[in-house]
Amino acid sequence: MSDTHAQTVAYVREGMLEQQAPPTKEAGAIRWLRENLFPTWLNAIMTLVAIYVIWYLLSGLLPWIISPTWFSGSLSECREILTGAGQSTHQACWGVIRDRWDQLVFGFYPQELYWRPVLALVVLLAGLAPILFGRFPKWFLGFSMASPFIIFLLLWGGPIWFPVMVALGFVLGAVAFRSAVRFNQIVGVLAAILVPILFWLFLAEPIADALTSVLPIGLESISSKQFGGFLLSIVIGVAAIVLSLPLGIMLALGRASDLFIVTKLSVGFIEIIRGVPLIVWLFTASLLLNYFLPPGTNFDLTLRVIIMVTLFSAAYIAEVVRGGLAAVPKGQYEGADSLGLSYWQSMQLIVLPQALKISIPGIVNTFIGLFKDTTLVLFIGLLDPLGLTSTIRASTDWNGIYWELYVFIGLMFFIACFSMGRYSLHLEKKLQREHR
Amino acid sequence: MSEAVTDRTVNRSAMQVSDEVAIEINSMNKWYGTFHVLRDINLTVNQGERIVICGPSGSGKSTLIRCINRLEEHQSGQIIVEGTELSSDLKNIDKVRSEVGMCFQHFNLFPHLTIMENCTLAPIWVRKTPKKEAEATAMHFLEKVKIPEQANKYPGQLSGGQQQRVAIARSLCMKPRIMLFDEPTSALDPEMIKEVLDTMIELAEEGMTMLCVTHEMGFAQAVANRVIFMDQGQIVEQNEPHAFFNNPQSERTKLFLSQILGH
Ligand SMILES: Nc1ncnc2c1ncn2[C@@H]1O[C@H](COP(=O)(O)OP(=O)(O)OP(=O)(O)O)[C@@H](O)[C@H]1O
Ligand SMILES: [Mg+2]
Numbered sequence: 001m002s003d004t005h006a007q008t009v010a011y012v013r014e015g016m017l018e019q020q021a022p023p024t025k026e027a028g029a030i031r032w033l034r035e036n037l038f039p040t041w042l043n044a045i046m047t048l049v050a051i052y053v054i055w056y057l058l059s060g061l062l063p064w065i066i067s068p069t070w071f072s073g074s075l076s077e078c079r080e081i082l083t084g085a086g087q088s089t090h091q092a093c094w095g096v097i098r099d100r101w102d103q104l105v106f107g108f109y110p111q112e113l114y115w116r117p118v119l120a121l122v123v124l125l126a127g128l129a130p131i132l133f134g135r136f137p138k139w140f141l142g143f144s145m146a147s148p149f150i151i152f153l154l155l156w157g158g159p160i161w162f163p164v165m166v167a168l169g170f171v172l173g174a175v176a177f178r179s180a181v182r183f184n185q186i187v188g189v190l191a192a193i194l195v196p197i198l199f200w201l202f203l204a205e206p207i208a209d210a211l212t213s214v215l216p217i218g219l220e221s222i223s224s225k226q227f228g229g230f231l232l233s234i235v236i237g238v239a240a241i242v243l244s245l246p247l248g249i250m251l252a253l254g255r256a257s258d259l260f261i262v263t264k265l266s267v268g269f270i271e272i273i274r275g276v277p278l279i280v281w282l283f284t285a286s287l288l289l290n291y292f293l294p295p296g297t298n299f300d301l302t303l304r305v306i307i308m309v310t311l312f313s314a315a316y317i318a319e320v321v322r323g324g325l326a327a328v329p330k331g332q333y334e335g336a337d338s339l340g341l342s343y344w345q346s347m348q349l350i351v352l353p354q355a356l357k358i359s360i361p362g363i364v365n366t367f368i369g370l371f372k373d374t375t376l377v378l379f380i381g382l383l384d385p386l387g388l389t390s391t392i393r394a395s396t397d398w399n400g401i402y403w404e405l406y407v408f409i410g411l412m413f414f415i416a417c418f419s420m421g422r423y424s425l426h427l428e429k430k431l432q433r434e435h436r
Numbered sequence: 437m438s439e440a441v442t443d444r445t446v447n448r449s450a451m452q453v454s455d456e457v458a459i460e461i462n463s464m465n466k467w468y469g470t471f472h473v474l475r476d477i478n479l480t481v482n483q484g485e486r487i488v489i490c491g492p493s494g495s496g497k498s499t500l501i502r503c504i505n506r507l508e509e510h511q512s513g514q515i516i517v518e519g520t521e522l523s524s525d526l527k528n529i530d531k532v533r534s535e536v537g538m539c540f541q542h543f544n545l546f547p548h549l550t551i552m553e554n555c556t557l558a559p560i561w562v563r564k565t566p567k568k569e570a571e572a573t574a575m576h577f578l579e580k581v582k583i584p585e586q587a588n589k590y591p592g593q594l595s596g597g598q599q600q601r602v603a604i605a606r607s608l609c610m611k612p613r614i615m616l617f618d619e620p621t622s623a624l625d626p627e628m629i630k631e632v633l634d635t636m637i638e639l640a641e642e643g644m645t646m647l648c649v650t651h652e653m654g655f656a657q658a659v660a661n662r663v664i665f666m667d668q669g670q671i672v673e674q675n676e677p678h679a680f681f682n683n684p685q686s687e688r689t690k691l692f693l694s695q696i697l698g699h
Binding site: 185335434 | 468471505507524530534536537538542544545546547548557561563590606607610684
């Protein structure tokens with residue numbers, strides 16, 4: 001049989017082949033080194049040069065970093081420790097971090113109330129968990145929605161009724177949308193925006209005051225001036241991130257909409273906001289807004305900054321999401337339309353899940369930029385970690401300390417931003433696995 | 437390709453046409469900018485009719501059936517679907533769309549949802565069907581198109597023919613009274629064309645009102661009760677399939693048929 005097969009062109013397979021495991025890559029450290037670091041002469045030279053550069057940098061940096069000064073209480077104490085140990089005084093003085101840790105983290109928040117921001121952080125993490133990692137029971141989402149108001153109450157204190165009224169405004173907006181959208185889409189959107197605003201402007205305060213006089217429960221009130229350090233950065237950063245995502249998505253949908261006025265308003269808003277530097281908006285928030293607000297209103301500066309940073313990053317998010325919307329094939333919109341889904345349903349269920357998935361890297365990129373930009377508030381007199389460095393330097397103990405604080409603050413920001421970047425990668429991979 | 441359906445005996449006796457009007461189109465015109473795509477279209481489709489629309493590329497076939505569920509807007513004339521006239525009134529549009537199912541050349545399944553979720557989405561959100569019930573219905577139709585075992589996969593994990601059958605099942609889950617097909621098989625390999633056509637034939641045997649844009653002439657001969665030939669945005673000829681294929685009247689139809697059937 002076999003020799004006839006060899007002579008003729010016709011061929012019939014007599015048995016099917018079993019599936020086999022793929023060949024495993026040969027392992028071994030030496031092999032890895034040769035393949036990755038020294039495959040050719042040119043690569044070998046480049047590897048050696050790179051190793052030299054790394055060694056040079058580390059040999060300069062490490063002695064400065066590794067410094068036995070953690071327990072010093074002032075700059076002069078540092079010098080004593082270093083000379084006592086017979087080392088050069090050109091070394092870091094890490095005592096400042098330990099000495100001023102509370103201040104760097106909490107600013108001037110009253111010491112006996114530190115539990116409140118800590119608890120707020122726990123509430124924040126718990127509230128974010130279902131959104132970040134999905135698959136949580138339904139009631140937990142209710143907790144997520146309530147968490148901003150709990151956090152506000154914990155951080156700023158005051159009577160409980162004020163955050164309750166703000167939350168009630170959102171509920172009223174949702175109810176107004178539900179009842180008005182039956183007549184017309186646009187009327188529904190207008191009602192959802194106008195009803196809460198009118199409620200907050202005219203009704204919220206009297207009702208809250210009345211309720212406070214009847215039932216004065218709440219927490220000790222803290223003014224925004226007492227906020228500082230990483231607490232301030234995180235409050236501004238997280239609030240702006242959480243608020244700017246929905247706002248940015250709405251702006252992107254507005255820009256892509258068929259309704260002339262909605263499109264023009266969105267485009268105008270986006271272009272004006274992102275065409276002006278953030279620092280200008282921050283100065284506007286701190287100085288100019290006083291002229292517009294009715295005299296006597298004491299609108300918290302931190303809240304004003306949060307609003308400005310939110311608007312600023314929403315404009316960027318809107319553009320990122322617009323790119324995502326444009327990348328969703330037209331057939332998806334048509335598929336949704338042909339099934340009879342309404343505009344909001346097709347956006348919520350079909351288009352946005354796909355558009356946002358595409359936009360994740362851009363969105364996280366914007367958030368990282370936003371978080372670092374919170375340091376700009378130092379120019380309007382808020383004491384974020386960078387602003388605190390000069391406060392710390394103003395004390396006689398730490399007069400003249402620069403690098404240690406900046407290195408520490410930089411490291412903290414790096415950890416936060418790097419985690420966001422990692423999370424974005426995790427999310428992309430997860431969604432890719434799910435949707436193939 | 438035209439033999440793709442001939443190895444299956446088609447039960448034409450079950451396909452009954454009633455006198456109830458399903459779709460009525462009166463002197464309808466449509467322009468893309470200044471380009472007059474659809475010119476004076478008049479067409480009445482009764483409940484239970486199976487209509488095949490054919491014609492050269494660019495003749496406006498897709499545009500015509502996309503007007504019927506308002507994926508495209510017409511500028512003059514009337515389109516009345518199941519007694520509802522299509523106008524800019526969003527409520528009427530949503531009503532018509534939930535009565536009319538549509539299958540596209542490229543399936544347009546939702547890639548971020550499983551097959552089951554694709555099928556239950558519209559019943560749950562548009563018809564407000566309870567989830568359990570919607571899933572039972574979806575399973576019923578997935579069994580009908582012979583892919584119940586794929587229910588928990590994502591569209592990207594299915595072959596083209598399977599995806600198109602899911603798309604048909606997805607439309608059927610809305611219990612539509614009319615089904616529109618826009619070249620449902622032209623993106624598929626030959627062996628997959630057959631499985632999709634078989635599904636469509638079964639639908640026809642159950643009395644579904646169908647409008648199909650297709651070049652599968654075998655399907656037209658076996659299933660259609662009327663074939664419509666379009667050219668340059670107009671209905672040039674329509675007839676029952678035997679007469680249409682064996683005795684075309686218009687020169688344009690003859691030319692088209694000679695090209696498509698290979699002389
Ligand atoms: N969105 C659009 N804007 C402008 N012109 C269009 C648009 N869509 C289609 N057309 C034009 O309208 C005409 C009819 O298009 P249509 O898609 O209905 O043709 P068709 O008969 O379905 O062709 P095919 O067999 O290639 O699918 C074509 O000439 C096409 O170029
Ligand atoms: Mg077409």
